[in-house]
Amino acid sequence: MPDWIRRSYTGVGLTQYRPGRHLKALQEPHLGTVILCIDVSGSMGMIDGGRTRLAHAVAGAERFIADAVAHHYRVGLVLWNHEVHQFVPVAQGESAVRSALQSAPISGGNNIEPTLSLGIRELGPLRGDRVLAIFGDGDIGPSEPAVARSREAAALGIRIIVRGLGEHSAAQLNLIATEGTDEGGTAAVVRDAADLERGIASMALSLAHRGLAPGNGGGS
Incomplete structure (x- = not known):
């Protein structure tokens, strides 16, 4: 048998070197960032099916987070009233x-305007897909400043996807949405509290359709 077949080949392992200081900048365009915004106003304490609206929303938010992380999104949270x-x-x-x-x-x-302002501050400087995923069960507060902030966010390439509990809430939130439905075709309205978990979790479809799975690049 030729000697070269039995010869051992060794090399320096890649893991022996620490990541360089530019690693974060290289990774960022291939990652997404989403801030999940959950309404915690007084009406979220209403009981439906033995649980508060907030309890249903938290269950949906947990599913949303799991799906977002699976699709390579970093997740933040706003609890808003x-x-x-x-x-x-x-x-x-x-x-x-x-x-x-x-x-x-x-x-x-x-009042959703402070949440939109925070989203612009946090997401505006970043690269990659940047998303505000907003759930509410009532009004959005003064609509004029809220719409102005949503347009500012859109101009920066920040996507705003929404779910509202009931037709009125969905119509209010659609005033600030940059996408009337998510990319899976799911409507913004959540029909009742029993559907809250599915409705909030379904916002992750808009993340999945951005194609940030392993081996694919994201970005706005």
Whole structure:
């Protein structure tokens, strides 16, 4: 048997070198970033099927997060009412987002404009697909400033996808949406509280259709 067949070949393993300082910049265009925005206003305390609306929403949010992470999106969270009640940046990771969801309060009224302003600050400087995924069960507050902020976000390439509980809420949220339906064709309206979990989770379809699966590039 020739000697070369029995010869051992060795080389320096790639993992022996630490990632360089430019790794994050190289990865960013191939990642997505989504901030999930869940309404925690007083009406979310209404009971349906033995659970509050918020409990149904949290279950849907948990499914949304799992799907988003599976499609290579970094996930942040806003709990909103008449202000930004709590914000969990994407840098804090999935576990921090889930923890905040599980301890979400119920209080206040509705005003989506502060949430949109935060989304612009956080997502505007980033690359890749950037998304605000917003759920609400009532009004959005003063519509004129909210629409102005949504147009500002759209001009920066930030997508806004929405789900509203009932026709009225869906119509309100559609004022700020950049996509009337998600890319899977799912309507923005959630018919009742029993459908809340599926409705919120279905927003992840808009992420899946962006093609950020392994081996594919994303980006706006």
